[in-house]
Amino acid sequence: MAHALVPEAGEAVKIESIQSAYHRLPLEGMGDAGHGAIDSMELITVRLRAGGLEGHGYTYTIGRGGRGVHALIEHDLAPLLTGRDATDIQALWDAMWQRLLYVGRGGAASFAIAALDIALWDLRGLREKKPLYALLGANAREIPAYGSGVDLPKSLDDLLKQTEGFLARGLPGVKVKIGKSDAREDEERVRAVRRLIGDKVDLMLDANMAWSAEQALERGRRLEQFNLRWYEEPTIPEDVPGHAHLARELEVPIALGESLHSLHEFRRYVDERAVEVLQIDPVTNGGISVALHALQMANAAGLDASSHYCDELAAHLLCVATRRVYLEKHAFALDRYLEEPQRVLNGRARPTEAPGTGMRFAERALAPYRADR
Amino acid sequence: MAHALVPEAGEAVKIESIQSAYHRLPLEGMGDAGHGAIDSMELITVRLRAGGLEGHGYTYTIGRGGRGVHALIEHDLAPLLTGRDATDIQALWDAMWQRLLYVGRGGAASFAIAALDIALWDLRGLREKKPLYALLGANAREIPAYGSGVDLPKSLDDLLKQTEGFLARGLPGVKVKIGKSDAREDEERVRAVRRLIGDKVDLMLDANMAWSAEQALERGRRLEQFNLRWYEEPTIPEDVPGHAHLARELEVPIALGESLHSLHEFRRYVDERAVEVLQIDPVTNGGISVALHALQMANAAGLDASSHYCDELAAHLLCVATRRVYLEKHAFALDRYLEEPQRVLNGRARPTEAPGTGMRFAERALAPYRADR
Numbered sequence: 001m002a003h004a005l006v007p008e009a010g011e012a013v014k015i016e017s018i019q020s021a022y023h024r025l026p027l028e029g030m031g032d033a034g035h036g037a038i039d040s041m042e043l044i045t046v047r048l049r050a051g052g053l054e055g056h057g058y059t060y061t062i063g064r065g066g067r068g069v070h071a072l073i074e075h076d077l078a079p080l081l082t083g084r085d086a087t088d089i090q091a092l093w094d095a096m097w098q099r100l101l102y103v104g105r106g107g108a109a110s111f112a113i114a115a116l117d118i119a120l121w122d123l124r125g126l127r128e129k130k131p132l133y134a135l136l137g138a139n140a141r142e143i144p145a146y147g148s149g150v151d152l153p154k155s156l157d158d159l160l161k162q163t164e165g166f167l168a169r170g171l172p173g174v175k176v177k178i179g180k181s182d183a184r185e186d187e188e189r190v191r192a193v194r195r196l197i198g199d200k201v202d203l204m205l206d207a208n209m210a211w212s213a214e215q216a217l218e219r220g221r222r223l224e225q226f227n228l229r230w231y232e233e234p235t236i237p238e239d240v241p242g243h244a245h246l247a248r249e250l251e252v253p254i255a256l257g258e259s260l261h262s263l264h265e266f267r268r269y270v271d272e273r274a275v276e277v278l279q280i281d282p283v284t285n286g287g288i289s290v291a292l293h294a295l296q297m298a299n300a301a302g303l304d305a306s307s308h309y310c311d312e313l314a315a316h317l318l319c320v321a322t323r324r325v326y327l328e329k330h331a332f333a334l335d336r337y338l339e340e341p342q343r344v345l346n347g348r349a350r351p352t353e354a355p356g357t358g359m360r361f362a363e364r365a366l367a368p369y370r371a372d373r
Numbered sequence: 374m375a376h377a378l379v380p381e382a383g384e385a386v387k388i389e390s391i392q393s394a395y396h397r398l399p400l401e402g403m404g405d406a407g408h409g410a411i412d413s414m415e416l417i418t419v420r421l422r423a424g425g426l427e428g429h430g431y432t433y434t435i436g437r438g439g440r441g442v443h444a445l446i447e448h449d450l451a452p453l454l455t456g457r458d459a460t461d462i463q464a465l466w467d468a469m470w471q472r473l474l475y476v477g478r479g480g481a482a483s484f485a486i487a488a489l490d491i492a493l494w495d496l497r498g499l500r501e502k503k504p505l506y507a508l509l510g511a512n513a514r515e516i517p518a519y520g521s522g523v524d525l526p527k528s529l530d531d532l533l534k535q536t537e538g539f540l541a542r543g544l545p546g547v548k549v550k551i552g553k554s555d556a557r558e559d560e561e562r563v564r565a566v567r568r569l570i571g572d573k574v575d576l577m578l579d580a581n582m583a584w585s586a587e588q589a590l591e592r593g594r595r596l597e598q599f600n601l602r603w604y605e606e607p608t609i610p611e612d613v614p615g616h617a618h619l620a621r622e623l624e625v626p627i628a629l630g631e632s633l634h635s636l637h638e639f640r641r642y643v644d645e646r647a648v649e650v651l652q653i654d655p656v657t658n659g660g661i662s663v664a665l666h667a668l669q670m671a672n673a674a675g676l677d678a679s680s681h682y683c684d685e686l687a688a689h690l691l692c693v694a695t696r697r698v699y700l701e702k703h704a705f706a707l708d709r710y711l712e713e714p715q716r717v718l719n720g721r722a723r724p725t726e727a728p729g730t731g732m733r734f735a736e737r738a739l740a741p742y743r744a745d746r
Contacts, residue, residue, distance in 0.1 A: 035474060064472055067449070068441040068444040068448070069441065072438060098408075098409075099437055101407065102434055103437065107477050108481040238635070264611035
């Protein structure tokens with residue numbers, strides 16, 4: 001039998017090479033209560049060659065720590081995976097977790113693992129000629145998408161202009177950052193946005209861990225009057241009992257997930273009923289593999305689901321969710337750096353039908369921002 | 374008034390420069406059940422200049438992830454601290470934690486923060502002309518030190534030879550790695566060591582997270598017959614309820630701490646009574662600042678304390694502990710790379726009387742292992 005150029009599904013496929021590149025992409029006038037001013041994002045792309053195909057992956061930061069993440073990929077994970085069989089993603093994920101266990105258990109290690117995990121899922125899609133949603137066992141469907149700013153430093157005028165832009169795009173919901181030191185200022189901004197969008201558009205608030213659980217309870221009670229879809233990251237991720245208390249005391253559902261860096265962290269939140277809208281981010285969570293299992297946990301617990309950033313991957317992943325879903329159209333859009341930006345029509349996103357993730361970075365657009373050489 | 378060359382205690386002292394260097398130090402024939410074979414350690418040294426003085430710090434890994442930790446120091450933390458006042462260590466620690474929050478909350482970020490935190494404490498000692506133990510509010514005292522191998526791959530003969538070496542040095546206790554797939558093999562090794570050391574020498578076992586909590590319970594019940602001082606890291610750090618169950622069910626005390634990367638993690642273990650011997654590691658925990666607070670938690674909860682690695686810093690830190698203490702004389706000794714290795718006399722360690730940490734790396738010994746240029 002002649003040697004096939006592209007191996008059949010089911011055969012072992014040896015990883016031949018892994019290349020990564022570090023970029024710093026400028027952002028303007030953004031920030032939130034937990035992370036302060038955000039003037040750039042770091043984007044690290046990964047290309048993983050195996051069996052004549054090339055899986056693409058990426059990871060990102062909000063402008064800090066990306067060199068460290070890149071070094072973990074270059075010096076630890078790429079050498080670990082090269083030469084291994086690409087088809088057993090779970091085994092490779094576990095090998096990466098174990099390799100970085102001593103300095104890992106989350107944090108930067110999860111961001112590094114994510115880039116390779118995403119490339120492995122992409123490669124699997126290319127090999128099996130299936131889009132990601134199908135690999136995950138779901139059918140494609142339309143996911144409602146809300147507009148999301150990173151807008152705490154914006155003036156009220158600029159906040160309202162941004163909101164008008166979301167409405168003009170036909171998005172059925174908008175999210176506003178809160179966490180001003182003066183509670184009345186937050187209240188004024190939220191009231192103005194609610195007045196602008198009317199009663200039929202969903203409104204979410206995001207505190208980015210600004211407060212103690214007790215402060216978050218007081219703030220939440222003041223803000224519930226605005227008929228909120230959810231109240232996001234009211235306090236630090238380590239305070240699981242605090243979140244559980246907020247979930248019991250407030251009517252507005254508690255949403256979080258972007259700051260959880262392992263399945264262990266998700267499990268504790270679900271077990272202790274400390275999250276009501278489970279949000280996945282396939283980068284910060286440690287890969288598509290982790291985000292998928294987190295969504296399955298949400299399904300089993302009867303929780304609503306949503307996404308943080310990574311709009312393109314989220315459109316595939318959220319097809320797995322069985323309760324209410326919402327995709328975040330994030331302010332750090334990668335649209336201008338992608339060959340085919342993720343489209344939103346009539347306020348709804350659909351996953352791409354291309355094999356794999358469907359994400360291909362436009363090299364010409366990215367090249368000017370490469371910063372590792 | 375003439376400008377003093379060295380500022381007085383209490384004055385603000387601006388951080389002028391931070392230099393770091395990455396080294397790979399070879400190790401031979403070491404390994405454990407959780408991390409596999411360990412053929413090198415990575416050592417990253419830091420020098421922080423402020424007010425005419427130079428504080429020295431370091432961080433380490435067990436051979437993986439160190440390039441990432443180094444990049445976090447070089448690209449994120451050193452630029453953040455340069456120009457700030459060195460005297461408010463707590464404020465600087467918090468600024469570092471917040472800076473790396475998005476990719477942090479533990480993991481590699483804690484290892485990076487530790488190097489700078491150690492350098493800041495060292496600098497404070499130089500400024501105030503006090504050894505670290507005095508800065509921590511304690512008196513110097515002798516701390517019993519036990520011999521500790523990273524010896525799971527060693528043959529039984531080599532394990533016994535290593536143990537004889539510990540006895541010859543007059544150490545009052547020895548620790549043995551367990552986690553062989555065959556429970557009888559662990560049992561034979563532990564029995565042979567207990568027979569060799571007799572009844573008057575302390576014996577500790579370390580499983581390095583080899584098992585599930587249920588397996589760890591079965592293994593622990595088989596091994597308790599050997600009159601153990603403690604049973605270390607029986608399962609993964611994420612399984613806090615599992616550790617609490619083991620602490621209740623087994624007579625042998627449960628020991629851990631080296632894998633905890635924040636004060637939040639320590640607090641949960643103490644609150645849930647899931648640790649009985651609290652072990653600090655001023656590198657992996659995120660700095661002297663974190664290890665100090667962890668020891669104060671142990672004191673408040675009435676727990677015994679011990680150290681993992683970092684023998685030189687541990688001799689200062691353990692002076693703070695109010696219950697029984699034990700210092701680990703670790704197999705990855707830095708002795709040959711230090712100007713004045715930490716001494717153990719009659720099985721006891723004393724903190725140095727030099728100002729600061731007293732740790733100075735011997736540049737001539739380290740230089741051949743520098744690997745970042």
